[in-house]
Amino acid sequence: MTTSGKTASAAYLRTTVAPPERPPPLTSGPLAWLRENLLSSPLNVALTLAGLYIVYVLVPPAVRFLLVDAVWTGEDRNACLVSAAGQPVGACWAFVASRLRYFVYGAYPDGQLWRVNLVFALCAAGIVWLLWTRAPRKDLGAIFFFGLFPVAAVVLLYGWPAIGLPHVHTSLWGGVVVTLVVAFAGIVVSLPFGVLLALGRRSRLPLVRLVSVTFIEFWRGVPLITVLIMANTMLPLFLPGNMSPDKLLRPLVGVALFASAYMAEVVRGGLQAIPKGQFEGAASLGLNYWQTTRLVVLPQALRIVIPGIVNTFIGLFKDTSLVSIVGIFDLMRTIEVSLADPRWATPVTAASGYAFAAIFYFVCCFGMSRYSIAMEKRLATGHKRQETDR
Amino acid sequence: MKKSLLAAIVTVAAFGAAGASAATLDQVKQRGVLHCGSNPGLAGFAVADDKGQWTGFDVAFCRAVAAAIFDDPAKVRFIPLTAKDRFTAVQSGEVDVLIRNTTWTMSRDTSLGLNLGPVNYYDGQGFIVRSSLGLKSAKELEGASVCVQQGTTTELNLADFFRANNIKYEPVTYASAVEAVKAYDSGRCDAFTTDASALYAERLRLTAPDEHVVLPEIISKEPFAPVVRHGDDQWFDLVQWTVNATINAEELGVTKANVDEQLKSENPEVRRLLGVEGNFGEGIGLPADWAVRIIRHVGNYGEIFAANLGPDSPLKIDRGLNRLWTNGGILYAPPIR
Numbered sequence: 001m002t003t004s005g006k007t008a009s010a011a012y013l014r015t016t017v018a019p020p021e022r023p024p025p026l027t028s029g030p031l032a033w034l035r036e037n038l039l040s041s042p043l044n045v046a047l048t049l050a051g052l053y054i055v056y057v058l059v060p061p062a063v064r065f066l067l068v069d070a071v072w073t074g075e076d077r078n079a080c081l082v083s084a085a086g087q088p089v090g091a092c093w094a095f096v097a098s099r100l101r102y103f104v105y106g107a108y109p110d111g112q113l114w115r116v117n118l119v120f121a122l123c124a125a126g127i128v129w130l131l132w133t134r135a136p137r138k139d140l141g142a143i144f145f146f147g148l149f150p151v152a153a154v155v156l157l158y159g160w161p162a163i164g165l166p167h168v169h170t171s172l173w174g175g176v177v178v179t180l181v182v183a184f185a186g187i188v189v190s191l192p193f194g195v196l197l198a199l200g201r202r203s204r205l206p207l208v209r210l211v212s213v214t215f216i217e218f219w220r221g222v223p224l225i226t227v228l229i230m231a232n233t234m235l236p237l238f239l240p241g242n243m244s245p246d247k248l249l250r251p252l253v254g255v256a257l258f259a260s261a262y263m264a265e266v267v268r269g270g271l272q273a274i275p276k277g278q279f280e281g282a283a284s285l286g287l288n289y290w291q292t293t294r295l296v297v298l299p300q301a302l303r304i305v306i307p308g309i310v311n312t313f314i315g316l317f318k319d320t321s322l323v324s325i326v327g328i329f330d331l332m333r334t335i336e337v338s339l340a341d342p343r344w345a346t347p348v349t350a351a352s353g354y355a356f357a358a359i360f361y362f363v364c365c366f367g368m369s370r371y372s373i374a375m376e377k378r379l380a381t382g383h384k385r386q387e388t389d390r
Numbered sequence: 391m392k393k394s395l396l397a398a399i400v401t402v403a404a405f406g407a408a409g410a411s412a413a414t415l416d417q418v419k420q421r422g423v424l425h426c427g428s429n430p431g432l433a434g435f436a437v438a439d440d441k442g443q444w445t446g447f448d449v450a451f452c453r454a455v456a457a458a459i460f461d462d463p464a465k466v467r468f469i470p471l472t473a474k475d476r477f478t479a480v481q482s483g484e485v486d487v488l489i490r491n492t493t494w495t496m497s498r499d500t501s502l503g504l505n506l507g508p509v510n511y512y513d514g515q516g517f518i519v520r521s522s523l524g525l526k527s528a529k530e531l532e533g534a535s536v537c538v539q540q541g542t543t544t545e546l547n548l549a550d551f552f553r554a555n556n557i558k559y560e561p562v563t564y565a566s567a568v569e570a571v572k573a574y575d576s577g578r579c580d581a582f583t584t585d586a587s588a589l590y591a592e593r594l595r596l597t598a599p600d601e602h603v604v605l606p607e608i609i610s611k612e613p614f615a616p617v618v619r620h621g622d623d624q625w626f627d628l629v630q631w632t633v634n635a636t637i638n639a640e641e642l643g644v645t646k647a648n649v650d651e652q653l654k655s656e657n658p659e660v661r662r663l664l665g666v667e668g669n670f671g672e673g674i675g676l677p678a679d680w681a682v683r684i685i686r687h688v689g690n691y692g693e694i695f696a697a698n699l700g701p702d703s704p705l706k707i708d709r710g711l712n713r714l715w716t717n718g719g720i721l722y723a724p725p726i727r
Binding site for chain 1: 430431432433434436437438439440441442443467468469470471472474475478479481482483484568575591594595596597598703704705
């Protein structure tokens with residue numbers, strides 16, 4: 001007499017598991033999601049409708065302008081004129097395509113473009129190495145990206161005749177190259193320099209503190225555009241005629257110092273959030289100042305201020321477009337110069353050029369933003385409050 | 391007090407720089423490249439092509455100076471300057487010469503430590519209207535609405551012109567030129583006014599460029615001239631005579647194509663221009679064939695104009711005042727003798 005035989009014989013017992021009932025339609029599935037998130041109260045219904053209306057007003061014309069009516073191929077302005085196409089004309093991507101080489105490389109000589117491409121490739125390799133979570137030897141990656149890569153990039157871009165790379169004067173650099181050079185210099189210099197300044201500002205040595213405070217407050221006290229105009233217009237007046245630092249280097253230094261001051265205050269915010277117990281604990285283990293800073297304080301402080309750091313980076317990246325005002329040919333400047341070209345003068349040329357710039361900046365800044373969120377999640381080791389799960 | 395101190399420093403620095411670089415030509419030769427201040431982007435005058443190479447009317451004159459010195463129009467580094475920093479760049483010696491659609495005015499010539507001249511382009515404020523209106527002259531704009539950028543001398547010139555001619559009009563002002571052009575294009579105004587050279591460029595941005603005409607009246611004087619700093623007269627002469635040579639070449643019919651043939655010309659004026667007779671280059675520190683170099687590499691004034699502003703360019707600007715004096719314009723260069 002087996003249990004199975006007994007159960008099978010009992011007529012009132014089910015032999016199979018009852019099939020699961022579908023949940024009530026309004027507690028799960030897309031409908032429920034809609035109800036819960038978009039239509040849960042009269043106010044939300046109204047907001048949803050308002051939102052839909054805004055989307056309806058903005059998105060179709062944008063899609064129409066950027067994609068549907070856009071002109072993708074053409075040799076000159078005639079392609080993007082209403083009269084030629086015989087229909088309303090959207091973005092003139094033919095203009096961007098014809099100018100793309102200039103937007104990316106500026107006036108960099110034709111035969112030497114591989115050098116720029118190599119720099120881009122090295123940069124991409126370094127970024128992947130550092131950002132890909134399972135990449136080996138992150139420490140080497142960091143040395144490569146923050147130590148070797150900048151040197152290699154300068155040698156490649158500027159040239160070194162001794163190893164067969166002819167000089168390419170910075171007046172020939174332009175477009176995305178310059179935008180990235182300025183942003184990268186600002187980022188690479190500002191992080192370490194900002195950390196040092198933040199530590200200096202909290203130092204017990206009066207001289208160090210004074211120097212740090214003066215530096216930070218001076219650079220935060222002047223607008224970036226003033227710094228740039230000072231560097232590019234006024235500086236040559238104060239120097240003897242023959243001594244004129246490179247025209248790209250001047251704003252580069254200005255941007256880097258400016259960003260360092262902001263970075264210093266962001267990092268200081270993180271330093272102040274470290275409880276005193278951490279310092280005392282470190283002291284009780286016999287760690288000296290630098291060991292405490294390196295092993296205990298900075299790892300915690302920097303993790304706290306990731307949003308602030310990335311915020312500064314994104315701000316810096318977008319501020320690089322200010323150098324266009326002092327005659328440096330960054331992406332914005334190259335686009336604006338191209339707008340002056342009568343070969344491409346049409347009613348939609350300017351909008352197309354600026355749309356291209358907007359897309360470029362958005363992709364870069366959005367990428368930085370997403371990466372910082374991913375990094376925060378990875379580093380959130382019970383230190384920060386869990387965000388409400390949704 | 392602070393301000394005067396700063397001014398003093400700037401002045402001293404400027405003069406120091408000027409004094410230190412008395413022999414600009416030697417410096418340029420030693421450097422192997424001419425530093426030319428240029429516009430960072432103005433249709434017809436300075437435009438970067440798809441490869442970033444500068445072309446344009448002003449650019450051609452920079453190349454002409456380089457060609458005269460090095461026999462190579464490529465030996466010039468363009469330093470794009472904004473309207474604000476263009477003069478300091480000359481004062482500080484950052485550029486050897488500024489050729490950047492710069493209007494020659496008395497204050498600029500006398501109070502900035504700079505020398506200007508000669509005029510390479512006579513510009514002035516003009517009007518553009520719809521051709522359907524059938525207007526022949528700006529004086530027929532009675533009761534018209536005129537789109538104009540606010541806070542500019544353009545706006546003031548406009549008021550002066552209509553007051554002087556006792557014509558009623560309605561100015562419609564906009565913060566930027568772009569907005570003003572858009573408003574004109576959408577039919578908000580009957581006319582749009584700005585510098586004539588810019589009118590031709592703006593016209594190309596209109597929805598239907600062919601339905602608009604530029605009226606013949608020029609209501610202000612905007613003579614564009616190259617700029618050098620005080621203290622090196624030979625260098626100033628060199629720049630002046632580079633421009634003069636292009637104008638004389640057009641007058642004498644010497645072109646890029648026939649310059650080598652013209653070396654055999656019997657015309658004494660041509661022979662002097664091309665250095666076959668006399669050695670006029672000596673005075674500006676250059677060899678006798680200085681003008682040949684300019685014409686061979688860059689062309690004469692008419693060729694430069696046609697290629698960058700005139701019929702061979704999309705702008706199709708009328709020569710107008712910039713015709714030779716022999717053709718009803720006011721372009722007139724002193725003789726080479």
